[in-house]
Amino acid sequence: xxxxxxxxxLRGLAHISGxxxxxxxxxxxxxxxxxxxxxxxxxxxxxxxxxxxxxxxxFLRFFACGEDLSHELPDAPLPDAVASGAEPLLIVGAIAGx
Amino acid sequence: MSHVxxxxxxxxxxxxxxxxxxxENWDVSGPHFAGWExxxxxxxPADPNRLYASQSSSxxxxxxxxxxxxxxxxxxxxxxxxxxxxxxxxxxxxxTPHPWEFKRVWHLEPSLTDPDKVYAGVEDAALFVSNDGAQxxxxxxxxxxxxxxxxWQPGAGGMCLHSIIQDPSNPDRMFIAISAAGAFxxxxxxxxxxxxxxxxxxxxxxxxxxxxxxxxxxxxxxSSRPNVLFMQKxxxxxxxxxxxxxxxxxxxxxxxxxxxxxxxxxxxxxxxYVAPIKSDSEHFVPDGKLRVYRSRTGGNEWEALTKGLxxxxxxxxxxxDAMAVDxxxxxxxxxxxxxxxxxxxxxxxxTWAPIVRDFPAVLxxxxxxxx
Numbered sequence: 001x002x003x004x005x006x007x008x009x010l011r012g013l014a015h016i017s018g019x020x021x022x023x024x025x026x027x028x029x030x031x032x033x034x035x036x037x038x039x040x041x042x043x044x045x046x047x048x049x050x051x052x053x054x055x056x057x058x059f060l061r062f063f064a065c066g067e068d069l070s071h072e073l074p075d076a077p078l079p080d081a082v083a084s085g086a087e088p089l090l091i092v093g094a095i096a097g098x
Numbered sequence: 099m100s101h102v103x104x105x106x107x108x109x110x111x112x113x114x115x116x117x118x119x120x121x122e123n124w125d126v127s128g129p130h131f132a133g134w135e136x137x138x139x140x141x142x143p144a145d146p147n148r149l150y151a152s153q154s155s156s157x158x159x160x161x162x163x164x165x166x167x168x169x170x171x172x173x174x175x176x177x178x179x180x181x182x183x184x185x186x187x188x189x190x191x192x193x194t195p196h197p198w199e200f201k202r203v204w205h206l207e208p209s210l211t212d213p214d215k216v217y218a219g220v221e222d223a224a225l226f227v228s229n230d231g232a233q234x235x236x237x238x239x240x241x242x243x244x245x246x247x248x249x250w251q252p253g254a255g256g257m258c259l260h261s262i263i264q265d266p267s268n269p270d271r272m273f274i275a276i277s278a279a280g281a282f283x284x285x286x287x288x289x290x291x292x293x294x295x296x297x298x299x300x301x302x303x304x305x306x307x308x309x310x311x312x313x314x315x316x317x318x319x320x321s322s323r324p325n326v327l328f329m330q331k332x333x334x335x336x337x338x339x340x341x342x343x344x345x346x347x348x349x350x351x352x353x354x355x356x357x358x359x360x361x362x363x364x365x366x367x368x369x370x371y372v373a374p375i376k377s378d379s380e381h382f383v384p385d386g387k388l389r390v391y392r393s394r395t396g397g398n399e400w401e402a403l404t405k406g407l408x409x410x411x412x413x414x415x416x417x418x419d420a421m422a423v424d425x426x427x428x429x430x431x432x433x434x435x436x437x438x439x440x441x442x443x444x445x446x447x448x449t450w451a452p453i454v455r456d457f458p459a460v461l462x463x464x465x466x467x468x469x
Contacts (some may be wrong), residue, residue, distance in 0.1 A: 007157070008133075009133055009134065009155060009157060009158060010158060012131075012132070012133070013158070013161065013174065042174075043161070043174035045177070045178075046158075046159055046160065046161075046177045047158035047159060047161065047177075048158070050159070051177070051178045051179075051180065052180055057157065057158060057159060059156055059157040059158075060157055060158070093157045094157065
């Protein structure tokens, strides 16, 4: 079981509150986790990854276990603590402004 | 008894304002999609409870929403807008080739007859259509495939397709406008398009009378007279009487002919409304006075409408999709400002009152007249 924490605007879009808990088939990677997330919440398709390129949207980033995973390859294994459900994968909206 | 529903898109959500036929007491619903930019929302003429909304953000891109109950509840529908074939390039601000990239939907135009059919005008400029209630979208690529596409250039707000007008007397004919490419017409239901910009003059482009490259801000039509279009260009208010084959300037005595919004009275095809803005560098009304100008002669002769509108220290803008009319008698006129006010006139513009004063910046206003 993988835990995912979404930024507020995506929780609103998906009509959820709190963490999402997902069963992911195969190894836990950014790709498999987002695939599972989109399968359960189709309204998130295109909102985290570009529809065509499947690349992470530039103003969203992935964090876990105190590390910025945003530039890891999408098929790279997520940390064991995320794969085991001990730690959540954080999908974070970039904060900008002044 | 008739009533009206005003659909308001803002920088931070959508709102629905409802009133009875007298248009005196308003109920405000929203914000819907709080925190998201709502460039446009519009109801189907064939089923007024079917609404479509364009929702977007810099973080998560384009979302499309649909309601089947007049905006009480919404469901997320298709947001996959993919250009047909190899997208190619248009001109960037510096004149260099730039790949076509989808950014957002500026305008949603439901079919006049089919609630499940809706057109989307997008940035970078293209026209999409859905025949399944916005679940899936296909590009009408004949527009972008017009030979002039590589020469189109973005306006200051982006290269957006912002105006879509269907001819109620001819289902094969439609008009669109792009900033800053110009106006185009199809006579074969979107398969092929021709530029309709003869008579436009834009001093800021290399060839002021070029076939394409004009920064059109908005166009409007009265349904009883589909060959007559009115245009607010970057500078100049224009009119065509032959479906765009040629245009004449009708700016007349306007205090400035820069602006964004333009619309036509519901029952008087020669009564038109604009909201003059001082200039392209000062995007606010002239002299600190918020004035709608009305022409009852199809242009050239304009009168300022000021009763109920602030006449000092006002520095707001009225954006291109932020003016609309209802079809009650007397015709109601509505507009929203970047200062977050939505004004209504229940007497064709003679007097005005704010429905709300403190919304986020208003991006679009549409009106539904309901039985």
